[in-house]
Amino acid sequence: xxxxxxxxxxxxxxxxxxxxxxxxxxxxxxxxxxxxxxxxxxxxxxxxxxxxxxxxxxxxxxxxxxxxxxxxxxxxxxxxxxxxxxxxxxxxxxxxxxxxxxxxxxxxxxxxxxxxxxxxxxxxxxxxxxxxxxxxxxxxxxxxxxxxxxxxxxxxxxxxxxxxxxxxxxxxxxxxxxxxxxxxxxxxxxxxxxxxxxxxxxxxxxxxxxxxxxxxxxxxxxxxxxxxxxxxxxxxxxxxxxxxxxxxxxxxxxxxxxxxxxxxxxxxxxxxxxxxxxxxxxxxxxxxxxxxxxxxxxxxxxxxxxxxxxxxxxxxxxxxxxxxxxxxxxxxxxxxxxxxxxxxxxxxxxxxxxxxxxxxxx
Numbered sequence: 001x002x003x004x005x006x007x008x009x010x011x012x013x014x015x016x017x018x019x020x021x022x023x024x025x026x027x028x029x030x031x032x033x034x035x036x037x038x039x040x041x042x043x044x045x046x047x048x049x050x051x052x053x054x055x056x057x058x059x060x061x062x063x064x065x066x067x068x069x070x071x072x073x074x075x076x077x078x079x080x081x082x083x084x085x086x087x088x089x090x091x092x093x094x095x096x097x098x099x100x101x102x103x104x105x106x107x108x109x110x111x112x113x114x115x116x117x118x119x120x121x122x123x124x125x126x127x128x129x130x131x132x133x134x135x136x137x138x139x140x141x142x143x144x145x146x147x148x149x150x151x152x153x154x155x156x157x158x159x160x161x162x163x164x165x166x167x168x169x170x171x172x173x174x175x176x177x178x179x180x181x182x183x184x185x186x187x188x189x190x191x192x193x194x195x196x197x198x199x200x201x202x203x204x205x206x207x208x209x210x211x212x213x214x215x216x217x218x219x220x221x222x223x224x225x226x227x228x229x230x231x232x233x234x235x236x237x238x239x240x241x242x243x244x245x246x247x248x249x250x251x252x253x254x255x256x257x258x259x260x261x262x263x264x265x266x267x268x269x270x271x272x273x274x275x276x277x278x279x280x281x282x283x284x285x286x287x288x289x290x291x292x293x294x295x296x297x298x299x300x301x302x303x304x305x306x307x308x309x310x311x312x313x314x315x316x317x318x319x320x321x322x323x324x325x326x327x328x329x330x331x332x333x334x335x336x337x338x339x340x341x342x343x344x345x346x347x348x349x350x351x352x353x354x355x356x357x358x359x360x361x362x
Contacts, residue, residue: 032058155346160275164284217326231267
C-alpha cells in the first residue's frame, strides 16, 4: 500500500514539531514522573534526570551537574522516596497532610510516556500517614519551580551561622507534645527511611526503630533558590516556638553568597548557639549521634568525618543510593560551601516542605 503525503501535511507536521520543542521544560523544571502530564523533554543545556528519592518527579538539571548527560534524553523515575531527621528527642506534624490507613502502592517501573497512571489515587501534595509500613506519599509532591512562600510580618529575623549534618536520628520535633501550635509531630520513619511509623517510637540513635525520613534532604528549586530542613536554635524563642517553622536563609559568605535556602526546622540540639541553623544534608557529618551506620548497615567510614562529613562529590557514591541526591546537592547547588554566614527571616512554609515533613504550624 502506498503512502502519499501532501506538502500541507508535511508543513503541519514540521509546525507541530517546533511547538513540541518549544514546550520543553526549563532548567530545574519538572519533566517526568508518576502522574506527570507535562513536557518530558528539557530546554537546551539541561537533561531530564529522575530523582532517586521521589518516583513522582524528574527534573531538568543543567548539563554541567549531570554525569555523562544525554543531549535530548527523556527519563522517568523508578525510585523510592526519601526523608531524614536529626538528634534524639523530636516531634512532627503536617499541614497539607491526609491521615489514612491506605497503603500507597507506587508502580515500580514508569515508562517514559507523557501521561503515567499510578496504581493508587493520591493527590500530588498529599502525605499518607499510618502506623504500619505505609510508603510516604510526600514523594508525590512536585517540587516548586519558584518560591511559594511569603514573609511573616513580625516573625523572627536576624543574622546567624550555619553548619551541616545528617545523623539519621529521629528528629526532636517528631515527638508528640513538644508544642500545641503545630498540626502534629514531624513524621518518624522506619529503618527504610520511607515507612511512616508511630510517633512514640524510640529513636534509632537510642536503640529504637525510629529514624529521619529520607525525603528530608535538600533540593534545588532553581539556580538561586533551594528547599531543605534544619536543626536550629533561635534567639528569643524556644523549641515550641520554632518546631516546624520555616525560615528563608540568604547566604552572605562563600561561593553561595546571595543564594537563598528555605528550611523547615524539624530538630534542635544543645550544641547549637543562638541563631544557628544546622543544615540537613546526607554526608554532611553525623555529629554527636550516629544513627546512620545502624540504619543502613554502611560502615562508619563511608559517612566521612564525624563533623563535616565527606569531602568530595565522588564520595557520595559510598552512601545509600536513596541519600545520594541530597549529598550531591551539596557539591552542585551549594557549591560545597563551608558553613556560610547568613541572614534569616521567618516565612510561611512552602507546601513541598510541609508535605515531606507532615508538620505545619497552626
